Amino acid sequence: MARVRAAYHDPDGTRYGIPTYWWRGAPPGYATRRQLRAAGLRPGGQPIAAQILWRGVGGTRAAYLYRVDLARPKRTATPAQLRAVRAALTARRTCPTCRQVRPYCIPRSLGECIDCHEGGTA
Structure with a gap:
């Protein structure tokens, strides 16, 4: 050894x-x-x-x-838990300025989507 x-x-x-x-x-x-x-x-x-x-x-x-x-x-998530996670992830992708759901999470450092931060709304 x-x-x-x-x-x-x-x-x-x-x-x-x-x-x-x-x-x-x-x-x-x-x-x-x-x-x-x-x-x-x-x-x-x-x-x-x-x-x-x-x-x-x-x-x-x-x-x-x-x-x-x-x-x-392992425990499996209930349908209500899955709905809550889905809603939370959608909220992370929704811009508070233009209210559009983006394909990416909104950066917390900017507080809004990249298009709104750069000045133009798409």
């Missing part, structure tokens, strides 16, 4: 407080949030079960692992 791997190998959690593994060294049954999401799951309120440590840009990096057997299915 390489020195770097040995430094991050703590399956009992005596050194780091929780079980710790090196990059790509975690046993089966653990997954990150991103891996759970790709499988259609979510942590579901469970605590962090383990972590992966590796040396990266800026120092030691960490990825937290959750148990797959305790994960719950």
Whole structure:
């Protein structure tokens, strides 16, 4: 085992407080949030079960692992929630000056669409 791997190998959690593994060294049954999401799951309120440590840009990096057997299915948005998101996104694209819905989000720095800010309304 390489020195770097040995430094991050703590399956009992005596050194780091929780079980710790090196990059790509975690046993089966653990997954990150991103891996759970790709499988259609979510942590579901469970605590962090383990972590992966590796040396990266800026120092030691960490990825937290959750148990797959305790994960719950992802929740789906209700039709009312989808309507609310759609309305909010439409409001971000509506210019307050000319009241037109643009194909882009109105820049907050300008407060209006680019055409209105440049002086001409299209």
